[in-house]
Amino acid sequence: MTVDLRANVPDGPIEKKWDTHRFDMKLVNPANKRKHRVIMVGTGLAGGSAAASLAELGYDVHCFCFQDSPRRAHSIAAQGGINAAKNYQNDGDSIWRLFYDTVKGGDFRSREANVYRLAQISVNIIDQCAAQGVPFAREYGGLLANRSFGGAQVSRTFYARGQTGQQLLLGAYQAMAKQIGLGTVTMYPRTEMLDVVVIDGQARGIVVRDLVTGAVSSHAADAVVLATGGYSNVFFLSTNAKGCNVTATWRAHKRGALFANPCFTQIHPTCIPAHGEHQSKLTLMSESLRNDGRIWVPKKAGDRRRAAEIPDAERDYYLERMYPSFGNLVPRDVASRRAKEMCDSGFGVGEGGHGVFLDFREAIGRLGQQVVAERYGNLFEMYQRITGENPFDMPMRIYPAPHYTMGGLWVDYNLMSTVPGLHVIGEANFSDHGANRLGASALMQGLADGYFILPYTIGNYLAQAKLAKVDASHSAFKQAEADVAAKVKRLLGVAGGRGVDSFHRELGRLMWDQCGMARTRAGLEGAIDQVRALRERFWKELYVGGRGEDLNQSLEKAGRVADFFEFAELMCEDALHREESCGGHFRTEYQTPEGEAKRDDSRFSYVAAWEYTGDTAAPKLHKEPLEFESVHLAQRSYK
Amino acid sequence: MRLVLHVWRQAGPSAEGRFVRYEVAGISPDISFLEMLDVLNESLIAKKEEPVAFDHDCREGICGSCGVVIDGRPHGPQSHTTACQLHMRHFADGQEIWIEPWRARAFPVLKDLIVDRGAFDRIIAAGGFITARTGSAPDANAILVPKRDADLAMDAAQCIGCGACVAACPNASAMLFVAAKVSHLGLLPQGQPERYDRVVKMVEVMDEAGFGACTNHGECMAACPKGISVNFIAQLNRDLLKATLAPPREGAAWSGAG
Numbered sequence: 001m002t003v004d005l006r007a008n009v010p011d012g013p014i015e016k017k018w019d020t021h022r023f024d025m026k027l028v029n030p031a032n033k034r035k036h037r038v039i040m041v042g043t044g045l046a047g048g049s050a051a052a053s054l055a056e057l058g059y060d061v062h063c064f065c066f067q068d069s070p071r072r073a074h075s076i077a078a079q080g081g082i083n084a085a086k087n088y089q090n091d092g093d094s095i096w097r098l099f100y101d102t103v104k105g106g107d108f109r110s111r112e113a114n115v116y117r118l119a120q121i122s123v124n125i126i127d128q129c130a131a132q133g134v135p136f137a138r139e140y141g142g143l144l145a146n147r148s149f150g151g152a153q154v155s156r157t158f159y160a161r162g163q164t165g166q167q168l169l170l171g172a173y174q175a176m177a178k179q180i181g182l183g184t185v186t187m188y189p190r191t192e193m194l195d196v197v198v199i200d201g202q203a204r205g206i207v208v209r210d211l212v213t214g215a216v217s218s219h220a221a222d223a224v225v226l227a228t229g230g231y232s233n234v235f236f237l238s239t240n241a242k243g244c245n246v247t248a249t250w251r252a253h254k255r256g257a258l259f260a261n262p263c264f265t266q267i268h269p270t271c272i273p274a275h276g277e278h279q280s281k282l283t284l285m286s287e288s289l290r291n292d293g294r295i296w297v298p299k300k301a302g303d304r305r306r307a308a309e310i311p312d313a314e315r316d317y318y319l320e321r322m323y324p325s326f327g328n329l330v331p332r333d334v335a336s337r338r339a340k341e342m343c344d345s346g347f348g349v350g351e352g353g354h355g356v357f358l359d360f361r362e363a364i365g366r367l368g369q370q371v372v373a374e375r376y377g378n379l380f381e382m383y384q385r386i387t388g389e390n391p392f393d394m395p396m397r398i399y400p401a402p403h404y405t406m407g408g409l410w411v412d413y414n415l416m417s418t419v420p421g422l423h424v425i426g427e428a429n430f431s432d433h434g435a436n437r438l439g440a441s442a443l444m445q446g447l448a449d450g451y452f453i454l455p456y457t458i459g460n461y462l463a464q465a466k467l468a469k470v471d472a473s474h475s476a477f478k479q480a481e482a483d484v485a486a487k488v489k490r491l492l493g494v495a496g497g498r499g500v501d502s503f504h505r506e507l508g509r510l511m512w513d514q515c516g517m518a519r520t521r522a523g524l525e526g527a528i529d530q531v532r533a534l535r536e537r538f539w540k541e542l543y544v545g546g547r548g549e550d551l552n553q554s555l556e557k558a559g560r561v562a563d564f565f566e567f568a569e570l571m572c573e574d575a576l577h578r579e580e581s582c583g584g585h586f587r588t589e590y591q592t593p594e595g596e597a598k599r600d601d602s603r604f605s606y607v608a609a610w611e612y613t614g615d616t617a618a619p620k621l622h623k624e625p626l627e628f629e630s631v632h633l634a635q636r637s638y639k
Numbered sequence: 640m641r642l643v644l645h646v647w648r649q650a651g652p653s654a655e656g657r658f659v660r661y662e663v664a665g666i667s668p669d670i671s672f673l674e675m676l677d678v679l680n681e682s683l684i685a686k687k688e689e690p691v692a693f694d695h696d697c698r699e700g701i702c703g704s705c706g707v708v709i710d711g712r713p714h715g716p717q718s719h720t721t722a723c724q725l726h727m728r729h730f731a732d733g734q735e736i737w738i739e740p741w742r743a744r745a746f747p748v749l750k751d752l753i754v755d756r757g758a759f760d761r762i763i764a765a766g767g768f769i770t771a772r773t774g775s776a777p778d779a780n781a782i783l784v785p786k787r788d789a790d791l792a793m794d795a796a797q798c799i800g801c802g803a804c805v806a807a808c809p810n811a812s813a814m815l816f817v818a819a820k821v822s823h824l825g826l827l828p829q830g831q832p833e834r835y836d837r838v839v840k841m842v843e844v845m846d847e848a849g850f851g852a853c854t855n856h857g858e859c860m861a862a863c864p865k866g867i868s869v870n871f872i873a874q875l876n877r878d879l880l881k882a883t884l885a886p887p888r889e890g891a892a893w894s895g896a897g
Contacts, residue, residue, distance in 0.1 A: 052773065053773040056773055067696060067702075067704065068694060068704065068753075068755070068757075069756065069757070069759065069760050069800065070760070071703070071760070071763075071800055072696055072697075072702040072703060072800075074697060074702070076701050077697045077699055077701050086779070086780075088780060124774075124776075126779045127776040127777065127778055127779045128771065128773060128776045129779075130776065130779035130782060130829070131769070131771035131775070131776035131777065131779075132768075132769050132771045133771075133792075133823070133824050133827050133829045133830050135792040135823065135827070136779075137789070138785070138786045138790075139786065140786050141783070142783030142784050142785050142786065142789075143780050143783065144779055160793060160796075161793060163797065167793075167796060170796065173763070174763060174767055174768035175768060175771070175773075177760065177763040177764040177767065177768055178768045178770065180760075180764045181764035181765060181766075187760075189757070189760075212749055239699075241696040241697040241698070241702060242695060242697075242698060243696050275667075275669045276667050276669060276670065278667060278674050278677065278678055279670070279674065280671075280673070280674050280677055281698045281699075283698075283699050284699075381719070382700065382724070385700075385717075385720060385724050385726070386671075386726070388726070388728060451773045451774075452773070452774075455773065499681050499684040499685070501681065543684060545684060545687060545688075545690070546689050550750075551651075551692055551749060551750045551753065553690070553692055554684065
């Protein structure tokens with residue numbers, strides 16, 4: 001296969017690139033838009049906003065989600081907020097600063113031009129969402145309120161209590177619902193995409209399984225958009241919803257889309273620690289808590305006293321000590337790694353020593369209980385519901401957990417993958433966050449892609465692509481349907497006795513230990529062998545049960561876990577080949593004397609884009625060099 | 640903990656359902672109710688029996704996917720808590736627990752504990768939005784919203800669309816769900832132009848879907864995991880009355896305290 005890895009970044013100064021490009025792009029005549037069918041897979045912030053915007057423009061949108069309603073996509077669980085360079089606080093923010101913070105926060109492994117565009121568009125997103133009626137937090141005068149997030153020294157995060165993702169998603173969902181009512185979006189809930197169909201080198205549709213009846217069917221279109229989120233569930237225990245999976249992007253990868261930087265995963269520092277063997281997922285506590293909460297561990301290793309019994313002099317507020325200028329608001333990768341180090345060295349608190357304190361005592365003293373409750377009340381309640389402990393009386397215990405994946409399908413500046421016509425938006429692509437995402441930037445990126453980038457760039461593709469007349473009776477669809485049906489049959493046919501969750505749990509533990517917060521050459525090499533061995537056992541010892549022609553949740557899970565097995569290997573390969581530490585990718589062999597990530601810009605300043613070459617064949621590495629014209633490459637410092 | 644479960648099993652929408660008795664043992668009080676169902680399902684799979692189907696996704700109380708009636712109460716005994724956030728420490732060792740799906744004509748059972756809540760999506764599609772075409776918005780701070788209004792709108796907007804209100808209502812009414820959306824949007828200046836149209840259209844689709852009428856029992860609010868107030872139903876009724884008895888003139892701006 002010949003691979004075209006041109007990023008198609010427009011020429012000119014960085015602040016003019018997007019404007020120039022918008023002018024240069026070809027347009028689709030308004031009367032012709034309805035003749036173009038676009039398939040949207042996923043209805044989170046990216047997919048929902050894109051489906052609504054494309055339908056408003058006049059395209060014929062067919063939209064798919066595995067949940068029972070598009071309103072339930074996992075974007076809904078984002079708590080803390082969304083960044084925008086509005087500078088409403090007059091504290092020195094600007095598009096340039098948001099751009100710079102994001103490139104630096106990503107440890108200089110993102111594509112500069114994409115990030116600049118993201119920062120530019122951030123201001124329009126807030127306008128758009130406010131106009132839709134998203135009930136953002138307000139000041140008494142009626143103006144929008146802001147809070148601070150990690151990796152920034154300005155207050156640029158907009159929020160709706162601790163449910164910002166929910167409110168933004170409902171905004172996009174309602175905009176899309178309006179289009180469903182008008183008949184411009186056709187919605188297929190409880191429908192899972194199981195293959196992309198490529199005809200004459202162009203993505204021309206998908207094959208799906210109806211999760212209620214089990215029926216497998218084909219859907220043809222002029223372009224396909226994947227907005228299917230990230231793959232944190234490769235770790236089994238993560239903050240992602242149970243249904244989040246890599247299946248859509250992985251199947252697209254097997255059809256020719258390159259997978260970029262799969263080892264760039266984000267471990268979120270403030271999650272509720274795990275409790276036991278039946279735990280099914282981890283729960284995040286918003287990073288916004290680090291605005292007023294102070295993180296500490298006892299100075300004496302193995303100190304098992306209750307927090308209240310430990311006097312201030314015997315507490316180590318280690319982030320404030322190590323990073324005096326950013327303190328508790330260092331970026332996520334730094335905060336997570338330091339928490340792990342503290343626990344690994346025996347300073348951890350709570351069950352098994354896998355936790356550090358997040359303490360609001362000082363904030364309650366300074367602001368009063370009522371103000372703290374107003375800011376974080378719902379998070380405190382959530383914590384109490386899960387742990388049975390009240391954070392007003394004793395500090396929270398937190399521990400890092402897999403949360404977001406910066407890696408994803410490779411896309412060019414137009415958000416198109418290496419398969420023409422196959423676009424990838426939101427967390428599912430790799431483009432904007434480099435090796436570490438800053439808090440409150442995922443919502444920003446999802447909505448930037450969906451509302452303001454894809455609706456332009458997909459038109460540019462459709463206006464120029466030579467599209468043969470194709471419908472779902474084409475042999476390529478029939479073949480893909482047969483492949484999907486065969487896979488379902490194969491899963492149901494494994495005559496073992498072990499449930500799919502048990503395999504997933506074992507895979508997740510392996511990935512967490514060897515490809516989680518700290519990685520080594522030996523560990524990764526061993527992990528690849530172990531993943532393979534476990535995969536073999538999966539296909540021998542699995543028991544799914546039930547039928548294919550029915551609502552069968554065990555079968556759904558089995559298909560997703562089968563893909564996670566294949567994907568996990570690629571993730572380890574990527575982590576193994578990247579002999580440097582950057583952002584969330586920490587190879588213990590490569591660190592500074594202070595224990596910070598040590599990049600190797602001379603060898604690894606590129607996007608690693610992997611090509612699928614066959615089930616047992618080694619994936620082929622392609623490199624997109626990263627050039628930094630507008631920011632100066634530097635070792636990150638938050639001291 | 641050891642528990643005796645009576646779980647509603649139903650093979651499909653038209654199949655007959657029944658309670659089936661299961662016993663589970665070794666349940667940690669720290670796991671959630673859905674994790675307890677996971678344990679049950681793992682034991683069923685080990686016996687090569689079909690696991691219990693139930694909707695769930697985020698497991699942190701925000702996506703609105705989960706929802707089962709536990710001992711007659713939607714989402715179970717804890718107030719302001721979805722089934723996924725309900726922990727087994729609220730149950731006693733040896734307790735018998737009855738688990739069944741939402742029961743409402745407008746929410747047909749698909750399988751076991753899973754129901755079809757598509758009617759909620761149809762209600763939103765009828766009018767539960769503010770029209771703001773992408774790209775057409777003014778600067779966000781050009782629209783001032785008093786904090787009190789924004790806070791109240793947020794109280795209503797918190798609805799997760801789980802359907803517990805319908806399951807709790809003796810009439811299977813969806814009024815709390817609809818009222819939450821009508822109030823969220825109607826409380827904001829951005830929502831005024833479509834305010835009366837919205838309420839009429841949403842209520843129309845709600846009625847068509849087969850939900851019952853509201854007779855002010857208040858069970859919905861007690862069951863709502865987000866604690867959404869029945870005051871919003873009063874708000875909806877005021878708007879609906881105004882829209883149907885004295886429709887505002889075309890183009891006339893709404894004024895007054897509602």
